[in-house]
Amino acid sequence: MSNSYVLKNVTIGDGATTDIQVDGDKIVAIAAGLIAAEVIDCTGLVALPGCVDLHTHLREPGFEQSETVLTGTQSAAMGGFTAVHAMANTSPVADTAGVVEQVAALGREAGYADVYPIGAVTVGLAGKQMAELGAMANSKAKVRVFSDDGKCVHDPVLMRRALEYVKAFDGVVAQHAQEPRLTEGAQMNEGAVSAELGLTGWPAVAEESIIARDVLLAEHVGSRVHICHLSTAGSVEIVRWAKARGIHVTAEVTPHHLLLTDELVRSYDAVYKVNPPLRTQADVLALREALIDGTIDIIATDHAPHPIESKDCEWSAAAFGMLGLETAASIAQQVLIDSGKSSWGRLAEVLSINPAAIGRDTEQGQAIAVGSFANLALIDPKVTRKVVADSASKSKNSPYVGLELPGRVVHTIYRGHFTVRDAKLAESGRK
């Protein structure tokens, strides 16, 4: 199959403007004045290695009314992603080799992004018995990231064992840090706003105490640990301390925790209900700073689709979670580039290079260089766009609808194939 084209006048990250030639699924040349049968003018566009999401809820199998592997990866492509890590809280739970292989196969069939299934740490996410981590690691899905996301592995012995066990295959446990007793019935961030609104608080200490415990456990057993959706200023301090101590900890922040605060809950609009909850402006500022200085390693979306009826109700009855794939790059741009505080190089690290490294995705997050897989996101940073409710996702629970966000993903190239071209989703995935 001949698939050769030149991306003309691309700006690679913070660097030079040049041409990129793709042949098949690889980058074959980077130089000015390249020529091919097909030439795509990319003047004004910034090229990044295709984004990699370490935290996506694709909902299939089991919750196809919210999202499927196909619609979820289409949404990912629209957001500039060429790989997603699919969280394990499906039905059945991704706690066996069979389920993770099925999810991976659905991803290949869809052809819009690499789908790396995340395996559950415990059977049924129940926090009682370790799932067959080895079987999942050795399966065709080659699982390297394990998480009970949605639930915390709160039993310290089980967490210790899981951290130790995954060393056998260079895996990592991604912890949803939430002390369960401190967050019973929790509805929103515990603070001045929850006091006014009469909603049960989710205190920062419930996250921070688990992170503190887990970095110490990781140090004790010499394992690496990844912290999902870190949301508080205190968590940042603990991770900063742990890294300074040489502990192998990595941390992610979601786009919504970089932008939104608990003040939005005053509307009682359940589109703002998410776990961990939206925090305060002081937390937002600490998270941004930590993302810039490297304390936080990555942005991960925690894209969590829900059907309309799960949000169109009273707050306490609503589901936790919000969409994130199609807005993540814009929010990263706002926080890192438009703020004048960081660089496209850092943006590429947090949205592609680092998540791929944490997940051990060897064919993702590669430098834009000759010989690399042609996984690219081409962004027009100059435009601003108003977010609309319609998206490639099957669900509509985006908290950003109506907001103006900077930047637009113009093309997404997944292993040489345009999954998005001129901001339009390709009709078919890569076969």
Add this chain to the structure above:
Amino acid sequence: MNKYLLSAADLTRDQAIEILDIAEGMADVNDREIKKLPTLRGKTVVNLFFEDSTRTRISFELAAKRLSADVINFSAKGSSVSKGESLKDTAQTLEAMGADAVVIRHSASGAANVLAHSGWINGAIVNAGDGTHEHPTQALLDAFTMRKRIHGDNSKGKALDGLKVAIVGDILHSRVARSNLLLLNTLGAEVHFVAPPTLLPSDASNFKAKLHYSLDETLLTEKPDVVMMLRVQAERMNASYFPSEREYARIWGFNADRLKALKPSAFLMHPGPMNRGLEIDAVSADSPQSTVLEQVANGVSVRMAVLYSLLSGERATDV
């Protein structure tokens, strides 16, 4: 206020005083032999109660009936999730049947706000208690009761400037406390919250109130004009908020000794139903300083005033 009374904060000082003044007129009606006005004839008021509350429901029902409205009581037990019928469907059903006003009581904080801002219904909405958030008509009836105790027949037009009100008990989970705080601030009163630290919000910095742990010290140093005791809900008893009912009653309950510590003009309030022997003892509850039964009676007048203001459409101001 317009079509909704969702929060005590919806009311400006003038609007609050006007409702209290209208309630004065309603109280006169309630003293007549024929306790009925034709004002809301042809209007339909639905009491939509997702949570048991016979007292509040009866109070609203009586208020609507005394204004000649048609009243429908709709009890929907449990949350929408467990019941299988959503708030949305219930609300739209009532809308389709032509409800002019919905009085909603719900265990979820914010349920009345969601109802008002969802576009599901067009009628007026009164929040009759949403979870641990607010209960604005309770605050209005409490303010009415305070005004009446202080000013008697000369209450009309008066606010509560300078009045010192101590609210005692489970502030953290109390919608009565939240609505009272907002309305009392609006009316110029000074609010003191007294509670064990476990029953205060961990961050009360947005509360315009002074916080105290000790009831005795508050009575001694602040000399409040009004003490309002909050009900201790059964679900707090075994959740380590306090060691035992006996200890709670000893330290934060109102009793005969504390009654003596009140200044002579001060009075004692309770939204009911009371846990006699827990947050209030029989001597205090039945004392002349207790306004418990006045509060119940005033509740009807105030709710008449609220329904009238929302539904009559004949108001000179935009209340």
